[in-house]
Ligand SMILES: Nc1nc2c(c(=O)[nH]1)N[C@H]1C(S)=C(S)[C@@H](COP(=O)(O)OP(=O)(O)OC[C@H]3O[C@@H](n4cnc5c(N)ncnc54)[C@H](O)[C@@H]3O)O[C@H]1N2
């Protein structure tokens with residue numbers, strides 16, 4: 513039984529069908545982004561200590577075996593197991609001391625042992641390291657009651673990385689884990705894509721700097737700080753961030769200047785259908801083009817992708833939750849394509865809904881949701897508000913990601929399986 517006629521429109525109230533401007537699906541929009549946005553050309557060298565957040569343009573290969581020599585995994589005694597005849601216990605004379613970082617010509621022969629510390633090279637003749645807790649030491653002699661196996665507590669050369677092994681493929685974003693692997697591989701200089709130049713134009717006559725003076729009917733700017741924070745990572749350079757008035761000639765001037773210096777221009781506001789919405793006309797006045805305009809989602813329906821000259825243009829709606837959601841879904845995918853990041857669009861996983869959902873079908877709803885543990889079958893549960901509100905950011909900090917409610921679903925029972933995209937940094 514369908515129940516959607518009984519449902520009021522509690523969200524942004526923008527569900528009416530618009531036959532003049534057919535909407536495309538999320539996946540169609542993501543396909544267009546992937547086809548249009550090829551990585552910016554230039555690459556550059558960077559040292560490992562400033563590589564965080566950058567995208568590799570060449571694979572990283574290990575310069576030597578890792579570890580490069582057999583070494584002790586424990587503080588203890590290096591011994592040769594073949595000298596342990598009979599059933600024990602055995603007494604071994606300590607003939608050398610081997611701290612980490614010191615090369616040594618020590619050779620272990622017969623029932624002798626070397627005092628050894630974690631990370632120190634294994635001396636010739638030794639094939640086992642016995643933890644100091646497992647011996648009794650008496651002067652220069654250690655007493656051993658249990659036979660250690662060969663190889664015990666030895667980190668074998670090359671067991672982590674072979675020489676020349678590909679440690680990372682090109683297209684990887686360098687986070688702490690990747691940087692650790694590069695360091696172990698001896699990769700001090702890396703080839704990465706140059707920073708993506710992004711310009712931000714937040715429009716609206718009513719918009720004033722957050723926390724600053726404002727008059728009645730004026731609002732604090734949420735989109736500039738939210739998007740600057742979303743773009744704050746090492747592979748991105750914000751080359752301009754400005755406020756634009758609802759004025760065609762002013763926007764033409766600002767967008768023209770931004771497009772000349774940026775790979776990507778992101779705008780917010782001014783892309784709906786009212787006569788105060790001047791962003792699209794301004795792009796057209798600059799001989800820009802539109803790849804898509806309008807996606808069948810809620811919130812964020814008017815999201816638009818295009819070009820202004822050589823620059824890509826992503827037009828986000830003015831409503832802050834709509835701008836945030838569309839940046840998460842499309843902005844992130846676009847930036848990953850432009851920076852050549854191999855992961856592509858952010859991945860989604862399945863979660864189950866915490867409670868029943870009644871909604872008006874028509875557009876796929878991207879509803880901020882909070883993860884709340886697991887159900888008895890081990891499936892992750894997502895909590896959510898009763899509706900999606902494109903202008904209410906108060907509860908956004910509580911959400912972990914976006915729940916995708918299918919376009920045609922008018923009633924989902926508690927425990928329904930839905931897609932979930934965790935929030936991510938661009
Ligand atoms: N007749 C129709 N009206 C609207 C439609 C429609 O299809 N037909 N779509 C609605 C939808 S959906 C959205 S989303 C908005 C998008 O409009 P714009 O992108 O043109 O955005 P604005 O009108 O400039 O602003 C919308 C809203 O957001 C507030 N805003 C804008 N910028 C900021 C900012 N930086 N920080 C905080 N809040 C901001 C602005 O004051 C408006 O309230 O259009 C619907 N209308």
Ligand code: MOO
Nearest residue numbers: 811812813834902
């Ligand atoms: O008000 Mo709109 O579709 O919610 O972004």
